[in-house]
Amino acid sequence: MVPYSARRQLVRRAVGFGLWLGLFLAAAALCDLSPEILKQGLGKAPQFAREFFPPLWAAADEMVEPLLSTLALASAASLLGMLLAFPVGLAAAANIVPVWLRLPVRILLGAERALPEILQLLFFVVAFGLGPFSGMCALAFSSIGMLGKLVGDAIEDADDKVLESLKATGASFWQVIRYGLLPQVLPSLAANALFRFDVNVRSSVVLGAIGAGGIGAEIARSMGMLQYNRATMAVLGSLILIYAAETVSGQLRRRLLEDGRS
Amino acid sequence: MLVVDALTKTVPGGRRVLDGVSFSVGAGEFVGILGSSGAGKSLTLRAISGLTELDSGEVRFACEDGTMCCVTRARGKALRAARRQMGVIFQGLHLVKRMTVIENVMMGRLGFIHPLRSWLYGFTDAEAREALEALDQVSMKPLAGRITGSLSGGEMQRVAIARAIFQRPRLYLADEPIAALDPRNAEAILNLLQPLSRHNPVVSTFHQPELTRRFCTRVVGIREGRVVYDGSPELSRSELAGIYGIREAQAV
Ligand SMILES: Nc1ncnc2c1ncn2[C@@H]1O[C@H](COP(=O)(O)OP(=O)(O)OP(=O)(O)O)[C@@H](O)[C@H]1O
Ligand SMILES: [Mg+2]
Numbered sequence: 485m486v487p488y489s490a491r492r493q494l495v496r497r498a499v500g501f502g503l504w505l506g507l508f509l510a511a512a513a514l515c516d517l518s519p520e521i522l523k524q525g526l527g528k529a530p531q532f533a534r535e536f537f538p539p540l541w542a543a544a545d546e547m548v549e550p551l552l553s554t555l556a557l558a559s560a561a562s563l564l565g566m567l568l569a570f571p572v573g574l575a576a577a578a579n580i581v582p583v584w585l586r587l588p589v590r591i592l593l594g595a596e597r598a599l600p601e602i603l604q605l606l607f608f609v610v611a612f613g614l615g616p617f618s619g620m621c622a623l624a625f626s627s628i629g630m631l632g633k634l635v636g637d638a639i640e641d642a643d644d645k646v647l648e649s650l651k652a653t654g655a656s657f658w659q660v661i662r663y664g665l666l667p668q669v670l671p672s673l674a675a676n677a678l679f680r681f682d683v684n685v686r687s688s689v690v691l692g693a694i695g696a697g698g699i700g701a702e703i704a705r706s707m708g709m710l711q712y713n714r715a716t717m718a719v720l721g722s723l724i725l726i727y728a729a730e731t732v733s734g735q736l737r738r739r740l741l742e743d744g745r746s
Numbered sequence: 747m748l749v750v751d752a753l754t755k756t757v758p759g760g761r762r763v764l765d766g767v768s769f770s771v772g773a774g775e776f777v778g779i780l781g782s783s784g785a786g787k788s789l790t791l792r793a794i795s796g797l798t799e800l801d802s803g804e805v806r807f808a809c810e811d812g813t814m815c816c817v818t819r820a821r822g823k824a825l826r827a828a829r830r831q832m833g834v835i836f837q838g839l840h841l842v843k844r845m846t847v848i849e850n851v852m853m854g855r856l857g858f859i860h861p862l863r864s865w866l867y868g869f870t871d872a873e874a875r876e877a878l879e880a881l882d883q884v885s886m887k888p889l890a891g892r893i894t895g896s897l898s899g900g901e902m903q904r905v906a907i908a909r910a911i912f913q914r915p916r917l918y919l920a921d922e923p924i925a926a927l928d929p930r931n932a933e934a935i936l937n938l939l940q941p942l943s944r945h946n947p948v949v950s951t952f953h954q955p956e957l958t959r960r961f962c963t964r965v966v967g968i969r970e971g972r973v974v975y976d977g978s979p980e981l982s983r984s985e986l987a988g989i990y991g992i993r994e995a996q997a998v
Contacts, residue, residue: 649840649906652795653913654830654857659864663853667844 539717547702547721554698555725557616558623558684565627566677572628573635573669574661579644590636596629605691619696623687627680634676638669675740678733685729689722699725747771747947748917749814753793753803755971764789764800765971771917776943778958778979779951781968782990787951790968791919793818794949795832796825807831808916830857833910835920835950840906843895847886847905850894851877854913880912881905884938900931907938918942920950924957936961955986 574580575589601622608618647664655663692700699722706715748771755764764786771777779787792798794805796817805817807828817828833854841850852869859869869877881887884904889897894905903923910918923939924932932954939948940961952958958965959979967975967989975981975989 643840645836645840646842648797649834649836650853650856652797652829652832652834652836653854653909654826654828655853656826656857656861658861659856662864663845663856664842667842671844 535712536716538713539720540711540713541717543714543717544721547699547718550692550697550699550702550718551721551725553616554688554692554700554722555685555729557620557692557696557698558681558688558729561620561623561627561688562677562681562684564620564624565631565680566673568624568628569631569635569673569677570666570669572632573639573673576632576636577639579640579642579647580661580665590633593629593633593636596625597633599626599629601626601687601691602694605694605696609695614695614697616697619688619691619698622691622696623684626687627677627684631673631676631680635669635673638672639665642668671740675737678737678740682730682733685726689726747773747775747808748794748949749804749806750790750794751804751806753790753805754801755789755793755798756801763971764793764803767793767803767968767971767973769966769973769976771947771949773947774944775947775964776940776962777947777949778962778965779949779968780953780955780958780965780975780989781951785968786971787968788921791834791921791949791951794919795829795834796820810916826857830913831916833913833915833918833946835906835910835918835923837903837906837922837925839902841894841902841909843893845894846890847892847894847897848874848877848881848890850905851880851890851908851912854909854911857913877908877912880908883911884908899926900928903927903931903935904938907935911942916946918946918948918950920948922951922953924952924954932957955981 572589572593575585576593578586581589604625605618605622608621612618612621642665646668647660650660650664688696688698689700689703692698692702693704694700699718703715703718703722706712706718750767750769750771753764753767754762756762767786767790769777779790781787789798793800793803794807794817796805800818803818806814807817809815809828810831815824815828817825820828842853849868852873855869855873856864878887878890881890884907886901886904886908889901894902897905903926907923910920918939920939924935927935936957939950942948943963955965959981962979964977965975965979965981966973967981967985969989969991975985981989
């Protein structure tokens with residue numbers, strides 16, 4: 485007997501596709517997706533294109549400042565997150581601190597990562613008001629959530645023999661941390677922080693639109709004032725910024741990890 | 747100089763891994779510790795530098811001011827002060843691989859420098875010159891600037907010795923300093939340790955009775971956590987057999 489049947493294949497594929505279609509239609513209906521809305525929206529497409537294009541080139545120089553503000557926000561958040569991730573990572577490492585400290589720190593870090601940045605921003609806006617500072621706090625916090633966990637893992641993987649050999653010279657706890665542990669985890673921390681910087685640049689554009697200032701706010705404002713081609717200009721600026729951040733971060737990261745290997 | 751007094755240690759599970767280990771070390775001695783695998787040699791060395799908890803027993807060590815201080819009961823500052831005076835020669839694998847050779851050597855003196863300084867800039871140029879001299883003693887001066895991770899096992903072992911020398915301790919402790927080395931390098935290391943021991947005693951574990959016979963001034967034999975031999979490095983066949991728990995005919 486041949487362990488294959490073309491008809492069975494056909495039925496199986498049909499059932500699979502039918503399942504997907506059923507789920508999609510059900511979900512789409514819940515999203516108010518209806519042929520009318522689709523037709524209405526698509527009908528507007530040509531007008532839409534006319535309003536958004538071409539970008540308002542004349543406004544290009546006005547984009548520089550909000551772009552720099554967004555870049556500054558992302559950089560400050562990444563650098564602050566990198567610095568604070570080290571002590572937080574220490575508190576999250578089983579070979580450095582007792583369980584009663586490690587466990588709550590790990591749980592807090594997990595909760596931190598689970599909380600979307602946008603919600604975090606809303607909390608900081610309540611405290612510090614609208615603006616880049618709240619945005620920086622939100623991104624710094626979420627950077628700590630990720631980097632702190634990674635540093636904690638790296639510290640737990642670090643070579644305990646190295647630490648013990650320094651302890652045996654009479655070095656103090658913090659000297660052992662500085663000379664035995666930091667060199668072991670710093671390259672990976674820097675590489676992760678660079679990755680996080682890339683993420684933070686994207687996020688700071690989004691957060692800008694909901695209250696953290698910078699280029700995101702510029703996009704939102706232009707849209708609100710129906711200056712669509714100005715908004716396109718701002719989006720173009722953000723694209724360039726994001727692309728540049730990704731490239732620089734990737735290059736530096738590659739170099740850093742190559743150094744570590746030699 | 748050093749008194750090891752009735753060390754006992756029981757590990758979880760109830761096994762006695764140290765069962766009343768006692769011996770003492772005086773000036774100018776090069777003490778070789780022999781014993782089969784698992785006998786408790788490394789543990790004894792760790793106990794001397796206060797790196798392991800004991801059930802009972804004491805390690806007493808002549809401190810800088812000449813008084814005998816008890817390492818076993820010391821904590822915090824006092825313990826660190828005692829550790830500063832003991833140069834532990836770990837296997838080379840304990841070095842910080844991402845840092846340079848000379849930085850690894852200078853770390854031997856971390857215990858002596860102010861914590862604030864160790865965060866600000868670390869070591870001074872004068873200390874670096876001294877570290878270079880220590881490296882010269884182990885013929886590693888030309889490699890001072892290399893990243894430690896790129897060295898061979900024997901080279902790392904010599905860096906570990908340079909670190910201990912640079913620390914300027916009053917006692918050297920070495921755990922199998924020649925374990926990963928070829929016979930020529932092993933002799934070179936022993937030829938380094940032997941003169942050091944004339945100024946500051948050396949206590950070192952070995953697996954080669956023929957080498958302790960040639961280089962050491964005394965041998966301590968440990969078997970199942972107990973000292974079963976303490977005396978001349980010229981061991982008889984039956985004495986060797988006693989340390990390693992084998993029949994006389996098999997002993998070298
Ligand atoms: N933390 C620990 N928990 C449980 N057992 C331990 C612990 N530390 C050491 N031991 C046991 O104590 C015994 C002595 O260990 P030690 O490392 O001193 O042996 P050794 O004489 O140095 O052997 P080798 O020649 O193989 O290095 C071993 O059986 C080891 O398994
Ligand atoms: Mg051992």
